Amino acid sequence: MPTKTLEATLAPPTAHKERKLQEIHDLYHEGLHEAFEAGADTQSAVNDIVTPYDLPYQVKDALKNYVPSLDDAQELSDDHPTRMVNRAARFDYSENRTHSYVWEVPQPGRGTNFWIPLRINPEQEHLWTDLLDGNVSPGQLQLMQNRTSWTLHVAVEYSVENPDYDTDSDDVTHIGLDIGESSLIMGCALTDGSPTRPLVCDGSRAKHLRKEMHTTLKRLQERDAAEWRIDERFDHYQNALTDIVEKASRQAVEYARQFEKPVLVMEDLTYIRESLDCGKFMNRRLHAWAFARLQDRIEDKATEAGIPTRYVNAAYTSQTCHECGHIGYRDGGGEFHCTHDECHVTTFEGDINGAINIAQRADPWGESVPLKPAGNDSPRDGSACDSTTTHTEQSQSEQMTLSESGSKPTASD
Numbered sequence: 001m002p003t004k005t006l007e008a009t010l011a012p013p014t015a016h017k018e019r020k021l022q023e024i025h026d027l028y029h030e031g032l033h034e035a036f037e038a039g040a041d042t043q044s045a046v047n048d049i050v051t052p053y054d055l056p057y058q059v060k061d062a063l064k065n066y067v068p069s070l071d072d073a074q075e076l077s078d079d080h081p082t083r084m085v086n087r088a089a090r091f092d093y094s095e096n097r098t099h100s101y102v103w104e105v106p107q108p109g110r111g112t113n114f115w116i117p118l119r120i121n122p123e124q125e126h127l128w129t130d131l132l133d134g135n136v137s138p139g140q141l142q143l144m145q146n147r148t149s150w151t152l153h154v155a156v157e158y159s160v161e162n163p164d165y166d167t168d169s170d171d172v173t174h175i176g177l178d179i180g181e182s183s184l185i186m187g188c189a190l191t192d193g194s195p196t197r198p199l200v201c202d203g204s205r206a207k208h209l210r211k212e213m214h215t216t217l218k219r220l221q222e223r224d225a226a227e228w229r230i231d232e233r234f235d236h237y238q239n240a241l242t243d244i245v246e247k248a249s250r251q252a253v254e255y256a257r258q259f260e261k262p263v264l265v266m267e268d269l270t271y272i273r274e275s276l277d278c279g280k281f282m283n284r285r286l287h288a289w290a291f292a293r294l295q296d297r298i299e300d301k302a303t304e305a306g307i308p309t310r311y312v313n314a315a316y317t318s319q320t321c322h323e324c325g326h327i328g329y330r331d332g333g334g335e336f337h338c339t340h341d342e343c344h345v346t347t348f349e350g351d352i353n354g355a356i357n358i359a360q361r362a363d364p365w366g367e368s369v370p371l372k373p374a375g376n377d378s379p380r381d382g383s384a385c386d387s388t389t390t391h392t393e394q395s396q397s398e399q400m401t402l403s404e405s406g407s408k409p410t411a412s413d
Contacts, residue, residue, distance in 0.1 A: 003139065003157050004300060006124050006131070010150040011099055011117035020107065020114070025145050027055050028063070028082040035067045042068055056106035058088035062140065081142035081153070089138035089154060091118075091131065101128060103152060118152065123246050131156055147231045161306040165261045173259040174310075176359030177252055177266050177298065178317070178351055179291050181207060182334075184248050186351035189259050190359045195322075198352050199255045201248045206241060213237035249297035256307050264302050265362040266295055267314035312361035321345055322356035 013021060031050045040046045043064040050060050062083035090104040092115070099117030107113050120128055130136045131154070139155035165172065178186040184203035189196045213234070220230050256262040299309045318336070321328050326340035336350040 003155055004124075004127060006120070006127055006154040006156055008101065008103075008118040008120045008152045008154075010103075010152060011119060012149070013116055017105075017114060017116060021105070021143070021145075021150060024055065024059065024105075024107075025082050025143070027053050028059055029080065031055065031060075031063055032067065032080070035063065036070055040067055054108050056084075056088070056108050058084040058106045058141075061085045061087075081144045084141040084143065086138040086140060088141050089131070091128075093129075093132050127156060127158065130158065147227055148235070160303050163261070163306050163308055167261075167263050167308045167310075169261075172261040172263050174263050174265050174359040174362040175256050175259065176355040176357065176362075177264060178355040178358055179266065179294055180351070183351050184244070184294070185252050186355045187252060187255055188352050188355035188359060189256075189262070190356065191259065195352065195356050197258075198355065199251070200351075201251055206244050209237055209240050209244075245294050245297055249294060249301050252298050253301045253305055253307065256302065257305065262307050263362060264298065264307055264309045265359050266298070266309065266311055267317060267358055268311040310362050312358060317357040317361075318350060318354040320353075320357050322348075322353050322360065 010021075031053045035046045035049045038045075038049060040049055046064045046067045047060070050063050053060070059082065062085050065085070066083055084106065088106045092102050092104070093100055097117070099119060101118040101120050102115045103118055104113050104115050127136060131138060136156040136158040139157060141155075142153040144151045144153070173189050173191055175187055175189040180186070180203065182203050183200060184206060185199065185201035187199035187201075216233055216237075217230060220233065252264070256264055302309050316327065318330055319327050321336070321338040321340065321343060323345045324338065324340050324343040326338060326343065328336055328338040328340075330336055330350045334350045336348045336353040338345045338348070
């Protein structure tokens, strides 16, 4: 069954509850280090070490399951989460409270547990409801200490509807999603092999936030600002970027719902960080953008909607002509130019060309890519190193229609 991680921030605890949370955190890490350094590689061996610790049994049981699987001391960093088995997943809900959801924090001994309010991710409220109703099964819990707050992660298993069609059949609608920096998402569906009604999800807001975050945090650090102030600003930007990711991923899935038997297709970006070399400035910007994070959220929402996803070879999707398959080039304005004299495509909107190529590669016969590019995919200054750089910024999200010639897209009314 698919798994998902529910995330919630603990409401600011009282001094007493803060002290209790800190005690669990510190004792967990002490027991974790002692068991690991002792080479405890069985549950029994870990149990002998952690039994004297004044920890709740849900934490001790998690240590007994976790330590034998450890093989790297780097996993024992200070920000390592406090793990608890699923018997710690006791929650309550009441719409009459300021914070509707609360968690019963386990404590050692009887009658010592306490409740603490949670600030949940609104996008996940339906899963929290299912968890309380028993419709999803809780897994491991992880309590993480941040500098200014505590965060709780709860793994849950949930059932989804499988698509009622063969995803390998000829009549599915492959929808290519090109994830990038300037255009957050460029999507294009292939109906009967022809590109149809592209989707543009603008990335200018995310780009602005990332640039502003880097500048602001650097300025605060140079001024030796208090850590809580730096953390507060960082959380502000991260929350804003998370909101953008959630909305963009929802738009991508809603776009896919318009088509018969949709299959979402995205690039395999496993090695994108290693392969990016666009100069120091562009590398910082591109590495700061969580391409995989957006892909993960799209896949999560697609799975819930019963829409399958595929991942394909990312090589040369922005340099290949979707019509004839020859290598062309992208100019500084974001347009793709096909250099094959016999191809009727001369110029094409570069991002849509890339999305079409991604969709076409869902066909096993479409996985063949050139071994060597014939042209440069970006300007020499690296300003278009991202495969989805676009010249004209679109409004927040917009669907487009392709002109009859197939050479230029036009915005739909």
